[in-house]
Amino acid sequence: MVELVRKIKVKSVLNKQKHADEWFLSGYSLNPFSGCSFNCVYCYTRGSKYGENQVPGLAVKINAPEILVKQLKNRARKREYGFIAFGSATDPYLPVEKDLKITRELLMIILRFHFPVNILTRSPLILRDLDILEKIGKKAVLPPELENKMETGVVTSFSFSTTDENLSRIFEPGAPSPPERLKTMKECKKQGFLVGAIFMPLLPFLSDTEEHLEEMIKKVKENGADFILASGLTLFGEEPQDCKTRYYRVLEEHFPELVPKTRALFGNSFAPSRRYQQELHHRVFKLSKKYGIRNSVYKEGNVYGNWFEK
Ligand code: SF4
Numbered sequence: 001m002v003e004l005v006r007k008i009k010v011k012s013v014l015n016k017q018k019h020a021d022e023w024f025l026s027g028y029s030l031n032p033f034s035g036c037s038f039n040c041v042y043c044y045t046r047g048s049k050y051g052e053n054q055v056p057g058l059a060v061k062i063n064a065p066e067i068l069v070k071q072l073k074n075r076a077r078k079r080e081y082g083f084i085a086f087g088s089a090t091d092p093y094l095p096v097e098k099d100l101k102i103t104r105e106l107l108m109i110i111l112r113f114h115f116p117v118n119i120l121t122r123s124p125l126i127l128r129d130l131d132i133l134e135k136i137g138k139k140a141v142l143p144p145e146l147e148n149k150m151e152t153g154v155v156t157s158f159s160f161s162t163t164d165e166n167l168s169r170i171f172e173p174g175a176p177s178p179p180e181r182l183k184t185m186k187e188c189k190k191q192g193f194l195v196g197a198i199f200m201p202l203l204p205f206l207s208d209t210e211e212h213l214e215e216m217i218k219k220v221k222e223n224g225a226d227f228i229l230a231s232g233l234t235l236f237g238e239e240p241q242d243c244k245t246r247y248y249r250v251l252e253e254h255f256p257e258l259v260p261k262t263r264a265l266f267g268n269s270f271a272p273s274r275r276y277q278q279e280l281h282h283r284v285f286k287l288s289k290k291y292g293i294r295n296s297v298y299k300e301g302n303v304y305g306n307w308f309e310k
Pocket residue numbers: 036037038039040042043044045088089090091122175
């Protein structure tokens with residue numbers, strides 16, 4: 001099926017993050033598209049402030065390359081290097097990218113200005129661009145605060161809310177299957193890239209259990225993940241297309257018994273209780289330790305600090 005995509009023009013394409021965080025190293029973020037055809041039921045951009053500037057449907061930022069050249073030239077001149085997070089609000093390797101090649105064009109500009117990148121995707125199409133990513137890795141200038149913490153200027157990260165194909169079909173109907181993502185991770189690792197598995201969001205009572213998590217961690221480890229980052233579900237908005245409304249609609253259809261428990265877990269908040277989140281992180285931390293996989297993009301880091309070391 002041919003995917004319809006509108007063309008829009010933007011004034012800015014590179015967003016400077018207020019705080020470069022230890023989770024995604026995102027000094028900057030960059031999204032070549034507005035909207036995302038992977039259509040995940042839980043997509044946090046629908047109903048939250050992160051989707052505020054998105055136009056309805058799927059659109060490509062057609063002048064992004066031209067704007068990016070101006071913005072990166074300016075940043076490079078001031079030596080304001082920082083990791084560019086690709087895919088914070090849309091997947092950079094949507095099916096339309098196969099013909100449009102706008103992500104590829106943006107990566108070539110990033111290479112020209114020697115910025116490091118962190119690509120977050122669910123798609124095997126990233127394999128097409130490993131040639132450019134390899135060159136970026138060789139040329140990227142790391143910001144001084146990361147020079148001792150990072151061994152490379154390219155991170156390839158793959159997101160999973162589950163590795164179960166049936167669950168994925170329900171909650172991520174348009175995205176490549178978990179086995180396809182695992183295979184792609186393995187290939188990136190084989191080609192020498194730093195590979196991350198991003199378990200976001202873990203679905204309450206479905207993919208957040210000890211058993212399910214252990215299976216996920218085992219699978220990503222077997223397929224080359226160097227690190228795992230994980231966090232729980234967030235639900236925003238009351239409109240029909242907002243993720244909270246859509247999530248409960250899908251739960252009602254497939255797992256009606258989980259609706260009251262999930263509502264109780266969230267109460268009036270967009271996130272589950274603090275206690276739930278601590279227990280979830282503890283499970284991830286313990287299992288990661290068991291399988292010898294770190295919880296940080298840094299070579300010797302741990303996003304949980306020493307929370308659970310005792
Ligand atoms: S891939 Fe990411 S941006 Fe796209 S719909 Fe899914 S959660 Fe949203």
